[in-house]
Amino acid sequence: MIAQKPTFEAIEPTFGHSFTYQKFDEQKLNKNYVWHYHPEIELVYVNGGSGKRQIGSHVSYYTNGELILIGSNLPHCGLTDRLTGNTSETVIQMKLDFLGNDFFNIPEMKKIQTLFQTANAGITFSGATKRKIGEKMEVLEYQSDFQRLLSILNILNELSISTEFRLLNAEGFSLETDVKDNDRINIVFNHVKNNFKEEITLEEIANMVSMTIPSFCRYFKKITNKTFIQFVNEYRLVHASKLLAEKPLSITEVCFECGFNNFSHFNKSFKAFTGQNPSEYRNQLKTVLT
Numbered sequence: 001m002i003a004q005k006p007t008f009e010a011i012e013p014t015f016g017h018s019f020t021y022q023k024f025d026e027q028k029l030n031k032n033y034v035w036h037y038h039p040e041i042e043l044v045y046v047n048g049g050s051g052k053r054q055i056g057s058h059v060s061y062y063t064n065g066e067l068i069l070i071g072s073n074l075p076h077c078g079l080t081d082r083l084t085g086n087t088s089e090t091v092i093q094m095k096l097d098f099l100g101n102d103f104f105n106i107p108e109m110k111k112i113q114t115l116f117q118t119a120n121a122g123i124t125f126s127g128a129t130k131r132k133i134g135e136k137m138e139v140l141e142y143q144s145d146f147q148r149l150l151s152i153l154n155i156l157n158e159l160s161i162s163t164e165f166r167l168l169n170a171e172g173f174s175l176e177t178d179v180k181d182n183d184r185i186n187i188v189f190n191h192v193k194n195n196f197k198e199e200i201t202l203e204e205i206a207n208m209v210s211m212t213i214p215s216f217c218r219y220f221k222k223i224t225n226k227t228f229i230q231f232v233n234e235y236r237l238v239h240a241s242k243l244l245a246e247k248p249l250s251i252t253e254v255c256f257e258c259g260f261n262n263f264s265h266f267n268k269s270f271k272a273f274t275g276q277n278p279s280e281y282r283n284q285l286k287t288v289l290t
Contacts, residue, residue, distance in 0.1 A: 019094035037075040040093040045134040049086030055122035057224035058168040061241040067130040071119035090137040111160035122168035129164040184209040197259040
């Protein structure tokens with residue numbers, strides 16, 4: 001299998017617009033599932049449903065929709081597919097200078113400028129912020145171009161003062177500063193994405209990027225602040241979270257379906273990752289959903 005690099009996505013606003021606004025639903029699906037990046041900052045609201053976040057070296061599972069801000073050139077996968085179960089998905093994309101080179105340097109825009117810098121780690125919003133901003137993003141569909149622009153500024157301002165957020169790559173992720181020169185990490189991420197259910201050895205992955213095992217381990221830790229083994233295990237555990245929530249599989253079946261070949265190791269790893277053992281996690285989720 002040839003490992004894919006993340007696709008560079010060229011985003012062109014329609015003529016006469018400084019930003020891109022798109023809304024997807026069951027009639028018009030967002031088919032951008034691949035690992036990709038672009039210089040535009042991206043704000044995505046997923047109305048309902050559940051799925052995976054893969055932003056930089058962070059992988060996690062979301063339920064009950066998502067509101068996420070993705071920084072410039074931060075590689076990511078699409079948040080929805082035909083199995084997500086969401087009502088709709090609203091996407092706003094804009095260059096950092098979409099209102100001119102100096103607009104965000106004025107004092108009134110200082111907090112938004114800080115928000116854009118923080119978004120280089122990827123930011124997920126929760127609670128009232130997610131609900132309120134999600135509604136504002138969906139209303140954009142019915143607004144004039146000028147109203148949309150004012151609404152987007154208002155949305156960015158509200159996000160910049162919200163306390164209901166979490167950084168996804170809080171430990172740092174250096175790929176976004178030099179995307180085109182980091183083909184190695186892209187090969188690694190895509191190989192894990194496509195093969196996490198199988199055993200992936202350090203020797204195999206180091207060979208794929210033409211490095212020795214020690215130099216690969218140092219390189220991967222420098223980029224992601226995680227060991228390669230930790231990254232693969234996290235990917236498997238996120239997939240386990242999704243299966244426990246959505247599939248009528250036994251916990252043993254989930255363990256082996258995610259690439260773990262030792263049940264006690266799976267149980268221990270899952271508890272360390274989520275704070276609960278798999279059966280507690282599944283039971284709590286049932287309570288929340290009902």
